[in-house]
Amino acid sequence: MGTSTLLVICTALAGLCGLVVGYGLGRLDWIAGKVLTVTHLPKAADPTPPPLPRRQQSLDPFPPGWADPMCSVSPRARININETKFVAPVDTGGMERLDTNELGKTTVTTDGVQDAASRLAQLKGN
Amino acid sequence: MAKGLDVGTSYIVLAQEAWKTKPMPGLSNKPGVVATPSIPPVAGDTETIIEYREFRDAFYIIHPTTPVAMKMIEKGLQGKVFVRDKDGTFIILGQDAIEKAIERNDSAKRPMYRGVVSAKEKEAKRVLAFILQQVVGTAAVPDEKLIFCVPAQPVDQEDDAFDVGYHEDVVTAILAERGYAAKAINEAEAVCYSELENDDYTGVALSCGAGMVNCCVMLNGEPTVMFSTTKSGDWIDRMVAVAMGEPDSAVQAEKEHGEFTIGQPNTNPVLAAVCSYYERLIDYTTKNLAAAMADHKALPKFKQPLPVVVAGGTSQAKGFVDLFAQKLRENDFPLPVKEVRHAKDPLHAVARGCLIAAKIL
Numbered sequence: 001m002g003t004s005t006l007l008v009i010c011t012a013l014a015g016l017c018g019l020v021v022g023y024g025l026g027r028l029d030w031i032a033g034k035v036l037t038v039t040h041l042p043k044a045a046d047p048t049p050p051p052l053p054r055r056q057q058s059l060d061p062f063p064p065g066w067a068d069p070m071c072s073v074s075p076r077a078r079i080n081i082n083e084t085k086f087v088a089p090v091d092t093g094g095m096e097r098l099d100t101n102e103l104g105k106t107t108v109t110t111d112g113v114q115d116a117a118s119r120l121a122q123l124k125g126n
Numbered sequence: 127m128a129k130g131l132d133v134g135t136s137y138i139v140l141a142q143e144a145w146k147t148k149p150m151p152g153l154s155n156k157p158g159v160v161a162t163p164s165i166p167p168v169a170g171d172t173e174t175i176i177e178y179r180e181f182r183d184a185f186y187i188i189h190p191t192t193p194v195a196m197k198m199i200e201k202g203l204q205g206k207v208f209v210r211d212k213d214g215t216f217i218i219l220g221q222d223a224i225e226k227a228i229e230r231n232d233s234a235k236r237p238m239y240r241g242v243v244s245a246k247e248k249e250a251k252r253v254l255a256f257i258l259q260q261v262v263g264t265a266a267v268p269d270e271k272l273i274f275c276v277p278a279q280p281v282d283q284e285d286d287a288f289d290v291g292y293h294e295d296v297v298t299a300i301l302a303e304r305g306y307a308a309k310a311i312n313e314a315e316a317v318c319y320s321e322l323e324n325d326d327y328t329g330v331a332l333s334c335g336a337g338m339v340n341c342c343v344m345l346n347g348e349p350t351v352m353f354s355t356t357k358s359g360d361w362i363d364r365m366v367a368v369a370m371g372e373p374d375s376a377v378q379a380e381k382e383h384g385e386f387t388i389g390q391p392n393t394n395p396v397l398a399a400v401c402s403y404y405e406r407l408i409d410y411t412t413k414n415l416a417a418a419m420a421d422h423k424a425l426p427k428f429k430q431p432l433p434v435v436v437a438g439g440t441s442q443a444k445g446f447v448d449l450f451a452q453k454l455r456e457n458d459f460p461l462p463v464k465e466v467r468h469a470k471d472p473l474h475a476v477a478r479g480c481l482i483a484a485k486i487l
Binding site for chain 1: 143144146173174175176177178179180181182200203204205206207208209210211212213217220221251252254255256259260261296299300303319320323326327346347348470471474478481482483485486
């Protein structure tokens with residue numbers, strides 16, 4: 001095998017490599033897409049919606065899918081959130097009572113509530 | 127110590143336990159002397175009683191135009207419950223406010239509307255805070271337990287048009303300032319606690335207040351279904367006022383002091399209109415009750431017929447309970463009913479129920 005034959009083979013191989021590299025460069029975006037899709041495929045059965053932005057989360061006390069078992073009752077009534085800290089004290093400053101009259105009417109009954117409270121506590125398991 | 131508080135649209139009622147000394151033979155102590163409610167007796171011959179303090183939830187503002195007018199108005203208000211505000215206006219409170227409004231052919235204002243702090247009145251929150259502070263006083267001990275009532279979500283109004291959350295927070299904050307650890311329960315739930323003791327705390331209770339009708343279905347002390355409707359006593363006053371061309375306060379006074387029986391003719395045109403609208407209100411309420419409960423998923427399957435207890439100021443009209451029972455039957459109320467009865471003390475039932483809850487919660 002002469003030098004010229006070796007040169008032809010080397011040139012052919014270089015051309016072939018060039019073709020492969022060129023094709024690869026041409027499909028680079030496709031290859032990158034394939035690789036990323038495979039590595040970041042989401043779990044098929046994950047129903048959890050994406051988390052809310054932080055500010056929205058802080059404003060929404062009821063998670064997605066929250067259901068009210070009692071239908072028409074305000075959900076706020078049964079969720080133990082200490083919200084009173086957000087309500088400023090009501091300012092009654094400057095209101096000055098000028099009379100000494102009895103405020104409203106006072107009545108007295110003898111039907112105590114201790115028995116009723118004990119019975120109710122028993123039912124509620126307190 | 128514990129207290130119960132009915133924060134109603136028309137009345138604020140405080141319930142607390144007190145002690146009465148019994149007459150002792152040979153001693154000079156008189157019966158009926160009420161001990162300081164906050165301090166339980168250590169020993170001795172005393173009996174427990176319940177003390178109710180009720181105050182009309184209304185106010186009327188008078189703006190004096192000159193310093194002389196201010197002095198004259200202040201003199202004219204002797205004998206009435208009133209305050210002077212920082213801008214020099216006079217705010218008459220309670221029943222006196224209604225009477226003064228009628229004198230001036232006007233209507234008194236309300237710090238509450240349909241069971242919650244009124245968004246219609248600018249001064250509502252301040253006036254409500256002042257009235258509550260005056261009625262409940264300061265806690266006897268730090269973090270004294272106090273249960274107050276709030277309405278349920280209405281079934282005849284869109285959810286976003288009504289919410290009790292802010293009202294609940296405002297009242298809790300006002301009471302916290304006076305040293306109370308306050309918590310809210312539903313108004314009709316409180317009536318259940320007050321009236322269903324002999325029924326194993328199982329039945330239906332309705333609180334027919336001024337602003338709303340609240341309903342609670344209870345099973346062995348646990349509230350299972352709670353809701354409200356938005357027409358009640360104030361709606362009657364408004365409709366009659368429109369029909370007769372009278373101020374609401376005048377209609378309210380006529381309704382509360384006039385003689386009438388629902389379902390019977392009346393020669394007084396205002397009271398005749400009141401009867402007419404009472405019938406419409408009862409029909410409307412029972413239809414809404416039936417519709418709301420018909421397919422309710424949380425409704426237990428009751429085997430025994432249930433007692434239905436009706437409380438609240440609006441239920442005090444003669445013939446109310448009878449017509450209510452009749453309309454429940456006619457409008458296909460879905461639960462078996464043993465009886466429809468009036469609360470023992472319709473005006474104080476909610477406050478009493480709150481007091482019972484305060485003793486166990």
